[in-house]
Amino acid sequence: MSQPVIESLGLTKTYRMGSQQVQALAGVDVQIKQGEFIAVMGPSGSGKSTFMNMLGCLDSPSSGEIRIQGENVTHLSAAELARIRNRYIGFVFQQFNLLPRTTALDNVLLPLLYRKDHDGTEDFASECLHRVGLAERMDHHPSQLSGGQQQRVAIARALVNQPAVVLADEPTGALDTETGLEIMQLFQQLNQEGKTIVLVTHEPEVAAFASRQLIFRDGRLQSDKQVQAESASEHLARYRAQKQQEGLA
Amino acid sequence: MKWWMLCKVAWVALQVNLMRSILTMLGIIIGVAAVIIMLALGAGAQHEVDQQIKNLGGNVFVVFARGRASSGARGASGSVQTLTEMDAEAIEQQIPQVSVAAPTIWANAQVIYGNMNWAPSVRGVDNRIFPAQNWQLAQGREFSAAELNSAGRVAIIGATVQRELFGASDPIGQTIRVDRTPVTVIGVLDAKGQNTQGNDQDDLIFMPLDTVRKRIAGMTLASPRAVRSLIVQVADERDMALVEQEMEALLRQRMRTTGTDAPFQIRNLSEMVETRARTMQIFNGLLAAVASVSLLVGGIGIMNIMLVSVTERTREIGLRMAVGAEPGDIMRQFLIEAMLLCSLGGLLGLSIAVLVTRSLERFAGLTAIIQPEVVLLSIGFSALIGIFFGYYPARKASKLQPIDALRHE
Ligand SMILES: Nc1ncnc2c1ncn2[C@@H]1O[C@H](COP(=O)(O)OP(=O)(O)O)[C@@H](O)[C@H]1O
Ligand SMILES: [Mg+2]
Numbered sequence: 001m002s003q004p005v006i007e008s009l010g011l012t013k014t015y016r017m018g019s020q021q022v023q024a025l026a027g028v029d030v031q032i033k034q035g036e037f038i039a040v041m042g043p044s045g046s047g048k049s050t051f052m053n054m055l056g057c058l059d060s061p062s063s064g065e066i067r068i069q070g071e072n073v074t075h076l077s078a079a080e081l082a083r084i085r086n087r088y089i090g091f092v093f094q095q096f097n098l099l100p101r102t103t104a105l106d107n108v109l110l111p112l113l114y115r116k117d118h119d120g121t122e123d124f125a126s127e128c129l130h131r132v133g134l135a136e137r138m139d140h141h142p143s144q145l146s147g148g149q150q151q152r153v154a155i156a157r158a159l160v161n162q163p164a165v166v167l168a169d170e171p172t173g174a175l176d177t178e179t180g181l182e183i184m185q186l187f188q189q190l191n192q193e194g195k196t197i198v199l200v201t202h203e204p205e206v207a208a209f210a211s212r213q214l215i216f217r218d219g220r221l222q223s224d225k226q227v228q229a230e231s232a233s234e235h236l237a238r239y240r241a242q243k244q245q246e247g248l249a
Numbered sequence: 250m251k252w253w254m255l256c257k258v259a260w261v262a263l264q265v266n267l268m269r270s271i272l273t274m275l276g277i278i279i280g281v282a283a284v285i286i287m288l289a290l291g292a293g294a295q296h297e298v299d300q301q302i303k304n305l306g307g308n309v310f311v312v313f314a315r316g317r318a319s320s321g322a323r324g325a326s327g328s329v330q331t332l333t334e335m336d337a338e339a340i341e342q343q344i345p346q347v348s349v350a351a352p353t354i355w356a357n358a359q360v361i362y363g364n365m366n367w368a369p370s371v372r373g374v375d376n377r378i379f380p381a382q383n384w385q386l387a388q389g390r391e392f393s394a395a396e397l398n399s400a401g402r403v404a405i406i407g408a409t410v411q412r413e414l415f416g417a418s419d420p421i422g423q424t425i426r427v428d429r430t431p432v433t434v435i436g437v438l439d440a441k442g443q444n445t446q447g448n449d450q451d452d453l454i455f456m457p458l459d460t461v462r463k464r465i466a467g468m469t470l471a472s473p474r475a476v477r478s479l480i481v482q483v484a485d486e487r488d489m490a491l492v493e494q495e496m497e498a499l500l501r502q503r504m505r506t507t508g509t510d511a512p513f514q515i516r517n518l519s520e521m522v523e524t525r526a527r528t529m530q531i532f533n534g535l536l537a538a539v540a541s542v543s544l545l546v547g548g549i550g551i552m553n554i555m556l557v558s559v560t561e562r563t564r565e566i567g568l569r570m571a572v573g574a575e576p577g578d579i580m581r582q583f584l585i586e587a588m589l590l591c592s593l594g595g596l597l598g599l600s601i602a603v604l605v606t607r608s609l610e611r612f613a614g615l616t617a618i619i620q621p622e623v624v625l626l627s628i629g630f631s632a633l634i635g636i637f638f639g640y641y642p643a644r645k646a647s648k649l650q651p652i653d654a655l656r657h658e
Binding site for chain 1: 574
């Protein structure tokens with residue numbers, strides 16, 4: 001039961017830039033269990049994104065291993081890795097990465113279209129859009145949606161394949177404070193429903209909503225601790241009340 | 250990803266850069282248009298040749314008397330070396346594959362009716378000319394035995410002669426003058442129209458052999474039954490080669506010649522027509538060169554635009570890979586896009602070809618036939634060009650590392 005959903009073992013990544021070598025990761029061991037909400041913290045350039053990309057099989061390590069539900073995926077082919085991502089991983093990016101000229105529903109549907117066994121139904125995709133509060137916006141194109149709404153579409157897309165883990169790299173980085181809080185509220189709710197979430201952020205205020213914090217420094221795991229998660233809903237309510245007061249004043 | 254989904258994706262991508270896509274397709278458009286025009290003109294020319302051969306009888310030889318028929322040259326044995334009506338009979342009787350051999354004498358003469366004046370080709374013939382050259386009578390009758398045997402003063406006229414001399418009035422029973430000899434019109438031939446060289450086939454008059462021999466001025470022949478040519482029809486086209494050989498042997502034996510300069514010459518009419526049709530192929534060759542150059546240029550244009558497209562959409566490729574697109578999916582996506590681009594170019598080329606061939610038919614009097622299989626072939630071929638020149642860009646896209654593609658600016 002306690003088998004990790006994803007784990008990294010002695011993970012290193014070295015980038016070669018001409019004669020120069022950059023050690024982006026220098027041996028990281030992390031186990032991620034079912035139902036966790038993890039914030040990956042650290043200063044800029046500490047290796048957070050590099051770590052995430054390797055968890056999500058978007059990039060391959062220089063040494064060490066990534067295991068997804070116990071299976072070592074380090075030496076799989078590009079096509080096999082694509083299938084792993086399609087089955088087990090949901091991505092949320094800072095820049096949303098939605099396809100323009102494609103409706104919200106079709107954007108959400110995209111991962112399923114790359115499944116050999118997909119029967120073409122859109123039911124679950126529209127259910128996911130319902131879940132993120134965009135039932136009314138299914139036929140809208142990204143350009144017709146606000147930043148927060150676009151990120152919700154991206155989250156629905158990350159949910160549609162019922163992944164083992166949702167990986168989000170600075171998902172609030174391009175959003176204002178209130179919208180960011182709304183997104184964090186959504187992540188917290190999804191976690192309470194049982195989703196495993198790993199979220200990269202350099203803002204402690206955002207990391208506070210997670211129940212476990214990994215802090216990276218110079219490509220190493222500096223600390224890994226369980227914390228009492230703050231409630232994004234409460235923060236949001238407080239923020240809105242404050243804003244209203246300022247508006248009245 | 251399913252094929253129809255890929256097509257939808259490709260279609261959306263094309264629409265985004267419609268103008269750019271059309272400009273890119275220009276090479277393909279011109280190339281395909283040239284190919285279709287070329288094949289349409291070729292098919293048109295072939296059709297005319299076939300028509301012509303059908304008019305002549307596709308299975309027809311003409312045996313010409315060589316040199317001056319009036320020379321009276323005598324062979325060593327004293328026989329007259331010239332074609333005669335008896336040769337026609339011999340060919341008909343001794344070569345079973347021959348269905349009819351029609352002796353003819355050709356002449357030119359002035360023909361007068363009232364104050365109308367015309368100079369058609371005059372042919373001395375007997376009734377065998379009708380089956381031998383597929384002539385039908387529009388009006389009147391063939392020659393009677395009496396007319397043939399006694400140099401009867403009768404004529405059967407071609408449609409052009411009828412039009413020029415008689416206009417709308419009925420020519421049957423009218424008397425015309427052929428080189429001052431009064432002759433009664435007993436029939437009118439069905440019109441055959443122009444042959445592929447643009448010569449009017451209906452500008453002629455048929456009269457009995459003897460009538461031409463005896464009454465048309467300037468006709469002096471080597472023997473009383475000499476003729477200028479024999480029109481020989483073979484029952485089955487497949488026997489042409491055999492009949493040619495046997496006829497050659499038979500005539501040589503009858504004229505007792507063995508040398509290279511036989512006093513006759515055998516020619517295959519359909520070959521003659523086809524030879525002339527070959528001039529058409531020079532023009533076609535030119536078009537073929539234009540077509541292949543444009544298709545090559547078009548293909549390279551497609552490759553170029555697909556490379557641009559791959560670069561522009563690197564982040565999209567990264568995203569697709571992140572959510573589960575395998576390299577093969579990406580490859581197919583771009584191949585289909587290139588294919589669609591080229592097929593569309595092919596369709597536009599086809600439309601242009603239709604316009605051009607229609608105007609060539611109308612204003613240049615050419616016959617052009619666009620065959621359905623040519624249409625399918627050219628669209629299919631453009632799609633193939635798309636696959637060929639789209640392969641490299643598509644492969645490049647599929648080889649991208651997902652993370653590099655996602656980070657691309
Ligand atoms: N593709 C790359 N090529 C070279 N160096 C890279 C590349 N990606 C990341 N790095 C380097 O690796 C280190 C870690 O980067 P990253 O994981 O993006 O940090 P973070 O997300 O914590 O800001 C940085 O020094 C960065 O410059
Ligand atoms: Mg980062």
